[in-house]
Amino acid sequence: MAEELGHEGDIDDTGNAALGRTPFKRSESHFKDRITADGRDGWTVEPGRYRLVVSRACPWASRAVISRRLLGLEDALSMAIADPIQDDRSWRFTLDPDGRDPVLGIRFLGEAYEAREPGHPDGVSVPAIVDVPSGRLVTNDYQQLTLDLATEWTALHRPGAPDLYPERLRDEIDEVMRDVYEDVNNGVYRAGFATGQEEYEEACAGLFRRLELLSRRLADRRYLVGDTVTEADIRLFTTLVRFDAVYHGHFKCNRWKLTEDPVLWGYARDLFQTPGFGDTVDFDHIKRHYYRVHTGINPSGIVPLGPDTAGWLTPHGREDLGGRPFGDGTPPGPEVRGEEVPPSGRAAPQP
Amino acid sequence: MAEELGHEGDIDDTGNAALGRTPFKRSESHFKDRITADGRDGWTVEPGRYRLVVSRACPWASRAVISRRLLGLEDALSMAIADPIQDDRSWRFTLDPDGRDPVLGIRFLGEAYEAREPGHPDGVSVPAIVDVPSGRLVTNDYQQLTLDLATEWTALHRPGAPDLYPERLRDEIDEVMRDVYEDVNNGVYRAGFATGQEEYEEACAGLFRRLELLSRRLADRRYLVGDTVTEADIRLFTTLVRFDAVYHGHFKCNRWKLTEDPVLWGYARDLFQTPGFGDTVDFDHIKRHYYRVHTGINPSGIVPLGPDTAGWLTPHGREDLGGRPFGDGTPPGPEVRGEEVPPSGRAAPQP
Numbered sequence: 001m002a003e004e005l006g007h008e009g010d011i012d013d014t015g016n017a018a019l020g021r022t023p024f025k026r027s028e029s030h031f032k033d034r035i036t037a038d039g040r041d042g043w044t045v046e047p048g049r050y051r052l053v054v055s056r057a058c059p060w061a062s063r064a065v066i067s068r069r070l071l072g073l074e075d076a077l078s079m080a081i082a083d084p085i086q087d088d089r090s091w092r093f094t095l096d097p098d099g100r101d102p103v104l105g106i107r108f109l110g111e112a113y114e115a116r117e118p119g120h121p122d123g124v125s126v127p128a129i130v131d132v133p134s135g136r137l138v139t140n141d142y143q144q145l146t147l148d149l150a151t152e153w154t155a156l157h158r159p160g161a162p163d164l165y166p167e168r169l170r171d172e173i174d175e176v177m178r179d180v181y182e183d184v185n186n187g188v189y190r191a192g193f194a195t196g197q198e199e200y201e202e203a204c205a206g207l208f209r210r211l212e213l214l215s216r217r218l219a220d221r222r223y224l225v226g227d228t229v230t231e232a233d234i235r236l237f238t239t240l241v242r243f244d245a246v247y248h249g250h251f252k253c254n255r256w257k258l259t260e261d262p263v264l265w266g267y268a269r270d271l272f273q274t275p276g277f278g279d280t281v282d283f284d285h286i287k288r289h290y291y292r293v294h295t296g297i298n299p300s301g302i303v304p305l306g307p308d309t310a311g312w313l314t315p316h317g318r319e320d321l322g323g324r325p326f327g328d329g330t331p332p333g334p335e336v337r338g339e340e341v342p343p344s345g346r347a348a349p350q351p
Numbered sequence: 352m353a354e355e356l357g358h359e360g361d362i363d364d365t366g367n368a369a370l371g372r373t374p375f376k377r378s379e380s381h382f383k384d385r386i387t388a389d390g391r392d393g394w395t396v397e398p399g400r401y402r403l404v405v406s407r408a409c410p411w412a413s414r415a416v417i418s419r420r421l422l423g424l425e426d427a428l429s430m431a432i433a434d435p436i437q438d439d440r441s442w443r444f445t446l447d448p449d450g451r452d453p454v455l456g457i458r459f460l461g462e463a464y465e466a467r468e469p470g471h472p473d474g475v476s477v478p479a480i481v482d483v484p485s486g487r488l489v490t491n492d493y494q495q496l497t498l499d500l501a502t503e504w505t506a507l508h509r510p511g512a513p514d515l516y517p518e519r520l521r522d523e524i525d526e527v528m529r530d531v532y533e534d535v536n537n538g539v540y541r542a543g544f545a546t547g548q549e550e551y552e553e554a555c556a557g558l559f560r561r562l563e564l565l566s567r568r569l570a571d572r573r574y575l576v577g578d579t580v581t582e583a584d585i586r587l588f589t590t591l592v593r594f595d596a597v598y599h600g601h602f603k604c605n606r607w608k609l610t611e612d613p614v615l616w617g618y619a620r621d622l623f624q625t626p627g628f629g630d631t632v633d634f635d636h637i638k639r640h641y642y643r644v645h646t647g648i649n650p651s652g653i654v655p656l657g658p659d660t661a662g663w664l665t666p667h668g669r670e671d672l673g674g675r676p677f678g679d680g681t682p683p684g685p686e687v688r689g690e691e692v693p694p695s696g697r698a699a700p701q702p
Binding site: 194195196197200201204205248249252253254255256257259260296297298299300301302303304305306307308350 | 545546547548551552555556599600603604605606607608610611647648649650651652653654655656657658659
């Protein structure tokens, strides 16, 4: 997560900035090299050469997890899943045998950052792509990374992969994503890590104003732009799927729950039930990360029992709006073995 | 509030016990004298002699606020409303001119406790009844206080006052109230001030188990016991009306919102719209108290914008279940002048 580990010193990994007087400001990524078909930054798209490092807790990393699934890049671009709870040594591979990523051989993602730039000044964030042969970080640019998966990695896409960033719709997609980023993706963080009442209220009010506009937009169209799933939907989804689980209570985004807005709740469930979306979501990782890492806003570290996640599996009726999720393409197959979300994290009725 | 000010040292006034390892345990009241018709404890029911001190934030004090309204005791028993935010000098009369209660002439409720027992070992809690002539505290026994208003103050009740604790139903009322106290009234505090994951989960699971039982009980009966409003309804109401506003997020009681359970939400709205209930509720006091005083669980002191309270005023349809809210009696008249909840605290659509 870009905000979790002190990028530019704006926020430390426990959200303790909420106790100071520094307004929350998301850092830009420090490492912005692009992996492209023509290799113009020195990094050429190649199967098996790179490793995507994510946390399933993190909305920014989850964009990449979903894109990779939808595009069928699992074999071409392997994936490391970090422990949802990082410590002051950065994101950890404690879910793997011996606490080491089996491909990169490192215990902490920070080691790949150090290999790239010793003493680099910024935080260690996910998503990150690491060059396997050298063990060096290539990019942690969460804004560009998925666009490149969609447009530069095309030679390695599966047959039937959807076009997530169609050229003729890019202006509209970019515009929607800009608003969604400012008010929603980042808006929840500005509310949750606000250092004062006024800053919080401005962010929270802006968030719900935007959600109401989005709800109106989505009332009679199945997807945000065009009639198929695009990058814009992926980016809205990764915030919506965390909304009731963490943003509503932990970040005080509590005017209403997602489940209380019939349009957005239907839209989010529709995507959740689309192969490649919900099957990447681990509610256990999400809840444990937010509630245990941000001790500045949750000192006890207690993780709430609620909310019930079974509702994610209920009928949404959005098919009636038409639309073709994958356009001329097809849905992705089942998850690659070893990458399935464990039962502890899946949407299910509460005991 | 019984828990807010260090009774028995179990919890300090900021909820910081949540950081230690001491499980939350509600203290018994220290001052248990009763004001009775026969004056057997030395305190006889008399008009104008006593002053009830409350905070509208506090669910325990709010029981007394509601009972006093329903029974028409406003003239006989005057009421002081403390600032929702107490400090280390105890509950403050900062809402009154010059920061002094105009009847008792004191700035802090603790002064009446000191007058009763200098150096008393326990916390200063509301509700409290103070003897006006001597300025001494009589009782802070939140469990007995309202029962005495219903049964000992009868000579001063208004014409048409309901019987809130009917003799023939007392066993059933007591039994219901025992369960509601343990799992609901106090259960939310045990969840919110839990010092560890297991303690929290036990309290939260018990709370929702009990709410589900209550929801089933109330599906086909309008009130908890008999067919009229009783003390049991008052005690459940004071927790339910705070549920979505503070317990759901701040205390992590988040399996579902009250608004998500059609029966309990209908039941709570029915009471809210009954004269003497909703007209005593100040959501502004409630939210500011919990979110600003408990810095141990909300270090930033930021008060959330949500949830929208307009829903409290919507139709509930519970009249169809029959029942007679006031039995053979009548509803209370409007609030006494000077005791109206200000617009800032009333249920209303959000701006």
